[in-house]
Amino acid sequence: MLRYLTPLRLVVVIIALDLALFAYVLRGSFMQQDIEFVHLVGGLNQPTYLTHAGDDRLFILERPGVIRVYQHDALLPEPFLDIRDLVQDTKDTEQGLLSLAFAPDYQTSGRFYVYYTGEAQDGDTVVARYWVSDGDPNRADADSAQIILTVEQPAAKHNGGQLSFGPDGYLYLSLGDGGNLSQPENAQDTSNLLGSIIRIDVRGDAAAYNIPPGNPFADDESVRPEIWSYGLRNPWRFSFDSATGDLYIADVGDKEVEEINIAPAGDAGGHNYGWPAYEGRHALHDVPHLDADAITFPAFEYPHTTGEGIVAANWRCAIIGGGVYHGRQLSTLQGKYIYADWCSGLLWSLEQRDDGWASTELIDTDFIINSFGEDSNGELYLLTGQGDVWRLAEK
Template identity: 35%
Template sequence: MTDSGVRKYAVVLTFLLVASACSNGMETTTTAAPITAPVPPAPVVATLIGQADQPMAMVNRPNSDGFFLAEREGRIRTGDISGNGSLIVGETVLDLTEWITTTGEGGLLGLTISKTGHELFVNYTGTDWVSRVSAYPLVDGRPVTGKEGGRPLLEVAQPFSNHNGGHLLIDGDGHLLVGFGDGGLAGDPWGHGQDTSTLLGAILRINPTAVDGRPYQIPLDNPFVDDHSGTRPEILAYGLRNPWRFDLDPSTGDLWIADVGQDHFEEIDFLPAVHYTVGADFGWKFMEGTREFAGSANDGHRIPVHEYFHGNDGRCSIIGGVIVRAGNLEGLDGAFLYSDFCDGRIRALLPDGSDWADHDLGAVVELPVSFSRASDGTIYVLSATGGIFRLDSLGSPN
């Protein structure tokens, strides 16, 4: 492992310690297409509103302003905003700790709610080092517990203890997006990032409805639904190292991905919704960001809309990210918010003519691990320290 690889591994250890205290016929589109003039964003403050045990993900409960909150060890708890704006973390409504490992980068890593509000989906690392995506029925807004793992949707073996991915999202059609890393270690030794016969190193898109004994269906507009070369039809995008977190723009359906880098570069990738039928190869491990890493990239691979170098500014591992829509953050509509695990600074990628500008918003969250956008547009940041923070605008930059 290179020095940078050792550094990245050390970051993972830091997380654990602190938390306990694609492609034929593809179009080459290099960037999203900003169409608005830059508007200086207002500074942002991160306000601590609650505390949980290693929070990993937070989503609104169905027909409620309250939340489900996933804790890394395997508990899903309720969260409700009080009259003074604090988050009251309440009872455990689902406990999967018996079946989850938190070794390495394992744990309960993602959760989301079906479009109908009738199912809760979870993504966790099993004690046998198999990533499992399962569904639990929701009755009166609460998961109905039963046998281990609920209704199984996907099982993917993890060869190493890092790069599990784990994020889950529901798109506008009610399809489930699932993120998996390349399976781990340094440099993708098994080549999963470019191997479309595996579900690793990819973002998947499935219809989570069970039909005729099959746990899920393949959306007919998936890019590889008619591919007979061995490519998995679940794949929406591949060539990803560790898409730890990603987001769908609620206004456009465009996909924004924060992909954790290897030795030098962290990157933000973009796939417009109109290209879902084409799919995307984001280049790993041929490319790390816009630089060659191991070999030469395929024709038509997509380059990041933004990257940054592991220099002397204290950054090490990108933590994405959400698109701002509505909410209370001035001058940030349409921005992609993200941070870095090591420096914790909250940043925004905003349109700047024909390019994108990176803005430091002034707020800092120690050891951020995830973002959450509530149904009212409010943005929250979850920290490995246990803190749950709300982002607020400090006022007009003028």
């Protein structure tokens, strides 16, 4: 979630930056005593995302348009891909190079996909296909780009930001509502893709993409057939549970709450998550012709304050979705969904119990948590606004 720093958050950041790097861990409050952070790398230029290609390498995205490779405990000197001349990353916006997804058959096809806001497209969302170079697995072929999708963005925020292949082999993409206050109903207007999760088929030799036959609106001429679900404000991050296939969508809220929507594996899609008529379960705006009974409410939500007012110690503003943990190092987190908040620096775990979904506070940090990432072993990483990557580990 790439929000600009509000005055209150800026004060917190300035205070934090006066301290040594490792003070972020030492000053943190570890509610779960068997968890710690391991520092991988620092000095990055606004890291936005981290992923893997099925091997021991980590691919780290920097907002201006660079993909770095981390291998054997070090960043490689040359980038995997540098598209800074293509990316619009205006200061104090949510633009930039936002996500990366390797094709399920990447080891043989060499294909991968990037999500960015385009300079030539006046900040519109661009999804482009690339190939790895023939001679070097750590360098992409920068000349191989094929733009497969462009989505007009009315503003430089609420652009969404996630690409991920689902268990079904299709490519999923999240888009925010565009952040344009004069068009608050974008997320309910299914004639465009704003405020939605879309699902497309990028397999085969098609220059762009095909519509999966099982998409919920594939046969509805009044709805964009790419749409899988809609009614979202800014689903900055979503993820699939690698064990079950369940889809977790972390949708950034407005003034009241942050929400997590969960679609179980095999779900038929077509959900309307309610924005802007609802923020979480709370009615907000009167949207004409919206059937409240048709809304899918979140599995879990949390408020922006804890009832003690807006102070640095408890102020929350933007959920940062992580993933369901299936790594080898954190036995107490197995099968739990890990997420954080951009303003407070808090980390939580979420699990389903007999009486519903329950959240447990794990760590109170001074990090500005921009995003999570995962390696090929299922271990989770934090990417921070301070330019660092940290791995969650067991003490």
